Amino acid sequence: MDSQLKSDLQVWQNFQGFSKFYQRLKVRWIEATTGGKTAKIVAQQRLDHLIKMTAQGKRYGCEPMVDWES
Numbered sequence: 001m002d003s004q005l006k007s008d009l010q011v012w013q014n015f016q017g018f019s020k021f022y023q024r025l026k027v028r029w030i031e032a033t034t035g036g037k038t039a040k041i042v043a044q045q046r047l048d049h050l051i052k053m054t055a056q057g058k059r060y061g062c063e064p065m066v067d068w069e070s
Contacts, residue, residue: 001030001047005054014054022059026050029061 006012015023030046033039053060 001027004047004051008051008055011051011055014057018054018059026061 005015030043030050033043033046049060
């Protein structure tokens with residue numbers, strides 16, 4: 001997975017600019033697929049989407065909890 005992220009310098013730089021929490025969250029989400037050919041396809045689809053969004057400098061799938069103490 002790292003090699004695909006690193007293959008595009010802009011994607012890698014954008015990904016490194018995201019918080020460590022977000023980076024771990026996305027890596028674990030991609031790796032959460034288990035077993036067989038279908039899981040590999042799903043993992044690749046997730047990775048492709050991560051690369052697409054990261055190339056645009058966008059995070060997705062997790063909104064920061066703002067003012068959640070109220």
